[in-house]
Amino acid sequence: MQISGSSAVVVGGTGGLGEATVRRLHAAGAKVVVADLVDDAGRALEKELGVRYVRTDATDADDVRAAMAAAEEAGPLRISVDAHGGPASGGRLVGRDGTPLDLAGFRKTIEVYLTGVFNVMRLAAAAIGRQEPAEGGRGVIVNTASIAAYEGQVGQLPYAAAKGGVVGMTLVAARDLSPLGVRVVTIAPGTFLTPAYGKAGDQLEAYWGPQVPHPKRMGRSPEYAALVQHICENDYLNGEIIRLDGALRFPPK
Numbered sequence: 001m002q003i004s005g006s007s008a009v010v011v012g013g014t015g016g017l018g019e020a021t022v023r024r025l026h027a028a029g030a031k032v033v034v035a036d037l038v039d040d041a042g043r044a045l046e047k048e049l050g051v052r053y054v055r056t057d058a059t060d061a062d063d064v065r066a067a068m069a070a071a072e073e074a075g076p077l078r079i080s081v082d083a084h085g086g087p088a089s090g091g092r093l094v095g096r097d098g099t100p101l102d103l104a105g106f107r108k109t110i111e112v113y114l115t116g117v118f119n120v121m122r123l124a125a126a127a128i129g130r131q132e133p134a135e136g137g138r139g140v141i142v143n144t145a146s147i148a149a150y151e152g153q154v155g156q157l158p159y160a161a162a163k164g165g166v167v168g169m170t171l172v173a174a175r176d177l178s179p180l181g182v183r184v185v186t187i188a189p190g191t192f193l194t195p196a197y198g199k200a201g202d203q204l205e206a207y208w209g210p211q212v213p214h215p216k217r218m219g220r221s222p223e224y225a226a227l228v229q230h231i232c233e234n235d236y237l238n239g240e241i242i243r244l245d246g247a248l249r250f251p252p253k
């Protein structure tokens with residue numbers, strides 16, 4: 001698939017992994033719509049790169065429709081990348097004092113991290129499915145899970161459940177969308193050092209770096225973005241979850 005000349009939506013596009021993806025797709029010649037909730041960062045990217053920012057809550061149908069429509073206006077929409085984050089609740093399933101894990105927090109985490117991805121995927125698929133087919137198909141949807149989908153750590157149950165859901169949706173979505181010529185691929189990152197961590201990043205790097213078999217460091221956002229570009233360009237990648245983790249396997253704690 002040709003990135004240059006296509007339009008692309010990056011949900012969570014002002015975040016660590018999202019912004020790197022915006023920059024990479026922009027550099028590769030895509031017309032990029034940044035869909036996020038951080039207006040100042042979105043406007044700054046508009047100014048710097050000439051991309052378009054559309055304030056978007058991934059869990060809101062109208063917001064995501066508007067982001068897709070903005071991208072369709074800019075050119076044939078062929079790429080949707082979802083790298084949004086948000087609050088995640090956590091804690092042991094039953095606390096030391098016998099209190100069961102909070103139900104509302106679990107629901108909220110599923111809403112943001114699983115339902116949000118579903119919402120983006122379904123509206124992106126409909127919009128990409130409306131485009132004229134290109135040589136390699138109509139386009140591609142890239143989701144972001146986590147290695148916590150496979151090795152959720154103690155206290156991570158709601159997040160692991162949501163990310164497991166994203167993993168589970170990937171193949172069935174690829175199958176559902178095959179008649180449209182739309183591919184679906186999910187990236188499962190290990191630990192990535194992003195600007196959002198600020199000063200705490202040094203501590204995280206010191207903690208996680210030595211645990212990664214090789215290279216002994218956290219991942220960098222451009223490494224995630226490079227994989228997004230490859231997924232876009234490689235028409236035979238479909239229905240797959242790709243771990244991007246330096247061979248890290250999360251320990252229980």
Ligand SMILES: NC(=O)c1ccc[n+]([C@@H]2O[C@H](COP(=O)([O-])OP(=O)(O)OC[C@H]3O[C@@H](n4cnc5c(N)ncnc54)[C@H](O)[C@@H]3O)[C@@H](O)[C@H]2O)c1
Pocket residue numbers: 011012013014015016017018035036037038056057058059083084085086087112116144145146147188189190191192193194196
């Ligand atoms: N950084 C890591 O180590 C890592 C590891 C595994 C998985 N991930 C996953 O990658 C994704 C991005 O992570 P990141 O490190 O870039 O996070 P980040 O916090 O830097 O960026 C997330 C972005 O999503 C935006 N956002 C939050 N709620 C939103 C909503 N409802 N609708 C639209 N946008 C919303 C935020 O404003 C932010 O810009 C997340 O899904 C995260 O779970 C990250």
